[in-house]
Amino acid sequence: MTTASKRSASRVRRRDEALLGIALLSVIIALIMFIAQRPKPATAAEHTSSPEAAIRYLSPVALQLSPNGQRLYVVCEDSDAVLAVDTRSQRIVGRAEVGKRPKGIAISPDGNTLYVSDEGSDAVTEIDAQTLTIRRTISVGWNPVGLVTDRAGITLYVANTLGDDVSVIDLRTGTEKKRLHAGRFPEYVALSRDGSRVYVANLLARLGPPDQPPISELTVIDSATQQVTARLEVPGVLQLRHITELPAAAGGYLLIPFMRPKNLNPLVQIQQGGYLTHGMAVIRPSATSAGEARDYQVSELLLDDIDHYYADGFGVASTPDGHWALVTASGSNIVSIVDTSRLRTLLLNSRPMHRLELANRLDSAHKLVAARLLTGRNPTDVVTSADGRFAYIANRMDDTISVLDMTRLQLAATIDLGGPKQLSRIRRGQQLFFDASHCYQGQMACATCHPHEGLSDGLAWSLETPQLGRDVVENRTLYSIEGTEPFKWNGKNPDLETQDGPRTAMYIFRSQGFSPTEVEDLVAYIFSLHLVRNPHLAADGHLTDAQTRGQALFFREKTNSGAPISPLQQCPTCHSPLTHFTSKIQIDVGTATKYDTITAFDVPQLEGAVMKPPYLHDGEALQLEEIWTRFNPDDKHGLTSDMNKAQLNDLIEYLKTL
Amino acid sequence: MRTKQCITVLLLAAGGLTVHRATAQAFLPAAPMDKTVMRYANMPPAARPYASFRKPYQEWYVQPDTLEYSGAARSERDGDVATLKTINIGFLGPLDADNEDSPYGVSMLHGAELAVDEVNASGGYRGKPFALAIHDDQALWGASSMAIVDMRFKDQAWAMLGSVDSASTHIELRATLKLELPIMDTATNDPTVTQTLVPWLLHNFPDDRQQGYALADYIFLQRHLKRIGILQVNNRYGRVGKEIFAQTARRIGHPPIVEVWFATDTTDFSSQLQTIKASGVDGLVIWGNAAEAGLILKQMRALGMQQPVFGSSRICSPEVIKIAGSASEGLTVISAINPTRDDPTWTGFQQRFAKRFGVEPDAYAAYAYDGANMLMGSISQAGLNRGLIMDALRGYEMKHYAGVSGSAFFDYTLNNIAPVTFAQIRDGKFAYWPERRTDWKPNDAANAR
Amino acid sequence: MNPNKTTTVLQRTLLSMALLLVALPCAMTQAPAQNRATQPALYTKWINYTAANGFPEGEVYCVTVDGSRVWAGTSHGLVLLEDGRVKKIFSTDDGLAGRAVMSVAVDQQNGDVWIGTFGGLSLYSGGEFKNYTNLTSGLANDLVYGVALQGQFLWVATAAGVNRLDTNTGTWSIFNETNAPFNEPWAYGISVAQQKVYFAVWGGGVLAYDLAKQTWKPFTDPDGEQELVLYRNQGLIHNIVSSVSYNPDTKTFWASTYFGLSGYDGRNWHNYLTKDSGLASNFINAVQSRGDDVWASTQSGLSQLDTNTNTWTTYSRDPKTGRGEILITHADGSKQRIATETSLAHSYILNTAFQGDDIWVATAQGLSHGIHAQPKE
Structure with a gap:
């Protein structure tokens, strides 16, 4: 035992002995329970906590038109299926059962083959576009979403959200040829009109100091070399979603919806407006596919109005002539139709400094937006027909497709995809989760800061005090939080009903908030959320050698030299496996800074929480390692100073399985 | 069957080709052996590796250009x-x-x-x-x-x-x-x-090479002990440090009877001492720190073990006397300095x-x-x-x-x-010898003693 | 036809062939005069990149060829040359993990460049750096000496063991004295073969890791003594190994030490010292082997061994005149000197890399590009 650990241990011994006794007891119980229930592989995304979960909604989330425009293929993430809709009769003419939780779709250039990403299966299902029969399944990286083929139809690019990378698939052999590093949580991809580039939009901002504005990345791949040639910085925003490229005649811009937060300002400012804004990146590409980041021009435009916001931009498409660009506001049930000629004029007439200011101006939209059309609930993907007459929008939360007449800029029809009409409590909660109308001026929905159904957006937010820079706290995941109350880093909300009811109304949405029934629904939905699949854990729950060693370290009671570790310095005392690896109390682990009012913070649950950084209450630890290498100098966050680097690596390997 | 044998022969011959190519490069006339200028690091003649077997093909560290530097x-x-x-x-x-x-x-x-x-x-x-x-x-x-x-x-x-x-x-x-x-x-x-x-x-x-040679010389040639045990702290200091002594002891014909280690922070040495006691050594060498050595001395004397004890330079500290008291009497260790000069x-x-x-x-x-x-x-x-x-x-x-x-x-x-200095506890104090001479030359047998 | 007779004829023929095969190389080695007549292909023209023409000052630690691009690790950052011109010098201000760059490995598949520095590991991808350090990742130590790629795995030689990073899963493994036969944990270099990875371990010899069996095999100095070499070809010449290079053509790994050069073909050791060969110095910073050649980056020149003819060619620079000298040591021990107008930037050599038939050489004072000349009769 080192002198450091001795000193720490003796300090701890001086603490309340009764507490030690309780802690010891809890460790023993925890250990017994843990041995009884070894970690199980996280199950798929189905919302499992209620009998109503048996109802399978469709939740259309991605669309693909056949080249002749006669068929619209619809990916339904909650029913693990792809539907084919005849665009003339507006009837479903086919259905294919795919892997778990399909999210994205691509079509071969000849229109004969569909590729569907199965997020919950780490695979792509290849489907005959005519017969909708499954041809084969191709393994890709972790939690794939967006995908696109090259012009020749022999290479498929698949964005692996959880893997932070892109699988490059050789379609001749059906095998992964290589993997390219993307940014963080790459979600959607697009092939450039000339076929020379593949663009990858990353949902989460790059990891960086929590007191700095986020910087997002658009990853550019040269389709000839199949290598990343540029990583464009899109500053101040996150949640880059779908990508469309306007024709050269319309300026050739890339349009990518985003969310632009002012997370470092106190949240009370939401009542002044402009706290959470929504818009799109407008990027003029480099002249060559091998162009570096500096060869691209990145602008940002907001699509909100001064007094009303169009939250959670998701899908984007343009008419073939490029005149209209359509951007769905998934939290506002609106599609904004942008006149791109005005957009081009605005950009061309703006001096560089003025162009930068556009990112914060709420007076652009009224110049650019020709129409705001009401869609179904939670509009996600949007596609336009080859003749430019129609646009189709997938409404995830009511299982419909909105058909827009693009000549008149109005809703032409709504196609009912035939989902269950009975709304379960979880479904009602899910609808609320995506709905920004409950927030002051519609600035945000729950999903705004918890994108991808429960993920943390990775940002630190000034939620607690009106004082700039004080008590900034990191957002937290919503995965597996049932039974982990209290909530918030200060542990002030005893249950989720309090958190999502009056507290959210008063401190976050600054509005009437949700009704008591709505709160119940929302809580039911949130408690149903789990990580889709934990790729670090084998399907049978078997731990690797390193994970097994790490597990032993997690539960160890003695240091490397055999000295006993105080229960308060043992991992499972606070991260109890009985209760999702949290003790549900607030503990000072020495991570508070001078900008924090309190020093003891809620012990976060670990299930599904260690998958995505950053960590600690203020998001200062950008990697798991840093929790101990940088922010645990006095062994207050577990006794780790006697560990060697290999042991720390093993511990981390185990934590990743939770 | 015979055909198979022939193929085997052929394969062997093909193998022989490899062997031959390998050995073909060794055809250069054997280069003359380097003339050894001095024994490396005061190595006792009897402790030279392979001394009775053959002259090494190459010896390092004993030429003037050993640390040649030709960088920029x-x-x-x-x-x-x-x-x-x-x-x-x-x-x-x-x-x-x-x-x-x-x-x-x-x-x-x-x-x-x-x-x-x-x-x-x-x-x-x-x-x-x-x-x-x-x-x-x-x-x-x-x-x-x-x-x-x-x-x-x-x-x-x-x-x-x-x-x-x-x-x-x-x-x-x-x-x-x-x-x-x-x-x-x-x-x-x-x-x-x-x-x-x-x-x-x-x-x-x-370094521990000098300390090891000096201790071996003192224990085996001057004190004429034969059965030595080694007790070492289990860290790099102990492991590497005792090795030269152990190696020298083996080469000069007195291989250590028993080698035992203890973990850092050990306070109870009874199991190690029982092992050493059972082995019937007539002397013990400790490679460790002063505090540990003090406890070892105290505990071994309490067990009735009266063998002389020797140790490395980190033991040469008043702490050992403070801890062991009279049990430290007669302890002989290496000292990096003579503070009584x-x-x-x-x-x-x-x-x-x-x-x-x-x-x-x-x-x-x-x-x-x-x-x-x-x-x-x-x-x-x-x-x-x-x-x-x-x-x-x-x-x-x-x-x-x-x-x-x-x-x-x-x-x-x-x-x-x-040459290193020895220190021995006599009447509760360290006594030091020999005086270091400035006219000392390497391989000077008289000085080495 | 009598089948027994047929067998006898076949047997005799095969035996004759076998004898011939054995005799042939004997005859070859007994004709040194013929060997002498063949002069190896020489590098007589050198282009140097030094402080005089915009290259960073000081040591060049490593050089890696990536098609028409050349990456050079220096004491002042990472230099990228394209088509023979310095395109960019990357410093820590650009995001590089450390100023002193020890090794570079290029992933030919995805174009990623992995850079080992004294300050951690850097990944240069798509024009951006991403860094991995001891405090922010599973990297064993921030003193990174070697990097090598093997499919999705990145191997990293550090001052505290060898790391393996699965670039797909982000899982770091550490191999050191606790889980592999490392005498010492200080890893220096890595060479990737098809089924094995070889590690140069400073004080620990050469370690071979079998990928399929996940087993380690150590190759250490058999006499066990730092201060001597008992027999010439008894085994690895010394345990302080500075680099290792596996040659798939000859199925031999070569290890450079500060005490001479060692090669092992799976059956026999081939050791070289200055006193028994044309090796320029026993202090060798790196070794590279391809085809029949072995290139030793020594502190007194660049030495090439043609294992076919047992001819040594050493390139060095006359510090006074700046002219080059090529010293050829033939198999029979005879020597031949050739003077060249241009020369290496410095005779202290740290590393080499090939670009087709051309060679790039990292020296203590600049980077040198040797232009290949045709062999003469």
């Missing part, structure tokens, strides 16, 4: 003294109180500080003061491995002092082959740091050190003081050029340096191979 460091632009506020020397040592080696590190720092202050008082380097850029040898997460990089690039150090820990010193040594920062090592016992041929290190602390070089240092730090200087302080002086002298002689500073240090090759720690002598590997 000398042609780097010299530092401009006019633009510098201080002439920086890096310092790496265990300083944090949590580190069990920190007493050595703190002594070492004090020795270096005293030397720097004294040189600065007489003008420093062309009017600019020397300054120590201090880095803690903190093992947690391997942090200290970057110290030498920071010294070279951030501190703009011209050379460095350090460290005690042999692994840290090896890491510095590996790094400095690339970074070309002269290292003056004044504290590690590790005998392998001067065996790498990296021409960027001078080492003045008596009465020459003015030592006594003057002793007084100045005690005045400045309020404690008596120990070996780590003395060697650091000497090392820092050698280093500052080399900088003054060579100028602000790391290649030339190392050349100046290399100038000590096969030469004596008379410092407060005694007279050092540096071999072709720039290792101090001057």
Whole structure:
């Protein structure tokens, strides 16, 4: 035992002995329970906590038109299926059962083959576009979403959200040829009109100091070399979603919806407006596919109005002539139709400094937006027909497709995809989760800061005090939080009903908030959320050698030299496996800074929480390692100073399985 | 069947082709054996490896060009003294109180500080003061491995002092082959740091090779003991340190009867001592620290074990007497210095050190003081050029340096191979012998005894 | 036809062939005069990149060829040359993990460049750096000496063991004295073969890791003594190994030490010292082997061994005139000197890389590009 650990241990011994006794007891119980229930592989995304979960909604989330425009293929993430809709009769003419939780779709250039990403299966299902029969399944990286083929139809690019990378698939052999590093949580991809580039939009901002504005990345791949040639910085925003490229005649811009937060300002400012804004990146590409980041021009435009916001931009498409660009506001049930000629004029007439200011101006939209059309609930993907007459929008939360007449800029029809009409409590909660109308001026929905159904957006937010820079706290995941109350880093909300009811109304949405029934629904939905699949854990729950060693370290009671570790310095005392690896109390682990009012913070649950950084209450630890290498100098966050680097690596390997 | 045999023969022949090609390259006429100039590091003749078997094909470390340097460091632009506020020397040592080696590190720092202050008082380097850029040898997460990089690039150090820990010193040594920062090592016992041929290190602390040879000579040839047991602390210091002694004992015909280890922080040595007792040794060698040795002595005497005990230099501390009391009587250990010397070089240092730090200087302080002086002298002689500073240090090759720690002598590997001092507890005090002579020459049998 | 007779004829023929196969190389090696007549292809024209023409000052630690691009690791950052011109010098201000760059490995599949520095590991991808350090990742130590790629795995030689990073899963493994036969944890270099990975371990010899069996095999100095070499070809010449290079053509790995050069073909060791060969110095910073050649980056020149003819060619620079000298040591021990107008930037050599038949050489004072010349009769 080192002198450091001795000193720490003796300090701890001086603490309340009764507490030690309780802690010891809890460790023993925890250990017994843990041995009884070894970690199980996280199950798929189905919302499992209620009998109503048996109802399978469709939740259309991605669309693909056949080249002749006669068929619209619809990916339904909650029913693990792809539907084919005849665009003339507006009837479903086919259905294919795919892997778990399909999210994205691509079509071969000849229109004969569909590729569907199965997020919950780490695979792509290849489907005959005519017969909708499954041809084969191709393994890709972790939690794939967006995908696109090259012009020749022999290479498929698949964005692996959880893997932070892109699988490059050789379609001749059906095998992964290589993997390219993307940014963080790459979600959607697009092939450039000339076929020379593949663009990858990353949902989460790059990891960086929590007191700095986020910087997002658009990853550019040269389709000839199949290598990343540029990583464009899109500053101040996150949640880059779908990508469309306007024709050269319309300026050739890339349009990518985003969310632009002012997370470092106190949240009370939401009542002044402009706290959470929504818009799109407008990027003029480099002249060559091998162009570096500096060869691209990145602008940002907001699509909100001064007094009303169009939250959670998701899908984007343009008419073939490029005149209209359509951007769905998934939290506002609106599609904004942008006149791109005005957009081009605005950009061309703006001096560089003025162009930068556009990112914060709420007076652009009224110049650019020709129409705001009401869609179904939670509009996600949007596609336009080859003749430019129609646009189709997938409404995830009511299982419909909105058909827009693009000549008149109005809703032409709504196609009912035939989902269950009975709304379960979880479904009602899910609808609320995506709905920004409950927030002051519609600035945000729950999903705004918890994108991808429960993920943390990775940002630190000034939620607690009106004082700039004080008590900034990191957002937290919503995965597996049932039974982990209290909530918030200060542990002030005893249950989720309090958190999502009056507290959210008063401190976050600054509005009437949700009704008591709505709160119940929302809580039911949130408690149903789990990580889709934990790729670090084998399907049978078997731990690797390193994970097994790490597990032993997690539960160890003695240091490397055999000295006993105080229960308060043992991992499972606070991260109890009985209760999702949290003790549900607030503990000072020495991570508070001078900008924090309190020093003891809620012990976060670990299930599904260690998958995505950053960590600690203020998001200062950008990697798991840093929790101990940088922010645990006095062994207050577990006794780790006697560990060697290999042991720390093993511990981390185990934590990743939770 | 026969066909199969033929094919086998053919395959064998094909194999023979490989064999032949391999051996074909050895056709050069056998080169004449190098003439051995001296025995490496005072190695006792009987302990020379394979001495009775054959003359080795090649022997290292015994030629004048052992640390040949042909890089480009000398042609780097010299530092401009006019633009510098201080002439920086890096310092790496265990300083944090949590580190069990920190007493050595703190002594070492004090020795270096005293030397720097004294040189600065007489003008420093062309009017600019020397300054120590201090880095803690903190093992947690391997942090200290970057110290030498920071010294070279951030501190703009011209050379460095350090460290005690042999692994840290090896890491510095590996790094400095690339970074070309002269290292003056004044504290590690590790005998392998001067065996790498990296021409960027001078080492003045008596290493475990010298200690091992001296102890073997004393125990087997002077005390005529035959059955020796070894008890070592289970860390790199203990493992590497006792090895030269054990190896020498084996080679001169008295292989250790028993070798036992104990973990750091051990306080109850009964199981180890029972094993040693059962083996019937007539003497015990401890390679460890003073506190551990004190407890071992106390516990072994309590068990009725009256064998003479010998030990490494880290045991030579008043702490062992304090802990073991009368049980320590007769303990014979290696001492890196003789603090009872009465020459003015030592006594003057002793007084100045005690005045400045309020404690008596120990070996780590003395060697650091000497090392820092050698280093500052080399900088003054060579100028602000790391290649030339190392050349100046290399100038000590096969030469004596008379410092407060005694007279050092540096071999072709720039290792101090001057005979070590013994210390024996007599009437509750350490008695030291022999006197170190400045006319000592390597392989001088009389001196080696 | 008598079948026994047929067998006898076949047997005799095969035996004759076998004898011939054995005799042939004997005859070859007994004709040194013929060997002498063949002069190896020489590098007589050198283009140097030094502080004089915009290259960073000081040591060049490593060089890696990536098609028409050349990456050079220096004491002042990472240099990218394209088509023979310095395109960019990357520093820590650009995001590089450390200023002193020890190794570079290019993933030919995805174009990623992995850079080992004294300050951690850097990944250069799509024009951006991403860094991995001891505190922010599973990297064993921030002193990174070697990097090598093997499919999705990145192997990293550090001052505290060898790391393997699964670039797909982000899982770091550490191999050191606790889980592999490392005498010492200080890894220096890595060479990837088809089924094995070889590690140069400073003080620990050469370690071979079998990928399929996940087993380690150490190759260490058999006499066990630092201070001597008992027999010439008894085994690895010394345990302080600075680099290792596996040659798939000859199925031999070569290890450079500060105490001579060692090669092992799976059956026999081939060791070289200055006293028994044309090796320029026993202090060798790196070794590279391809075809029949072995290139030793020594502190006194660049030495090439043609294992076919046992001819050594050493390139060095006269520091006074700046002219080059090529010293050829033939198999019979005879020597031949050739003077060249241009030369290496410095005779202290740290690393080499090939670009087709051309060679790039990292020296203590600049990067050198050797233009290949045709062999002469």
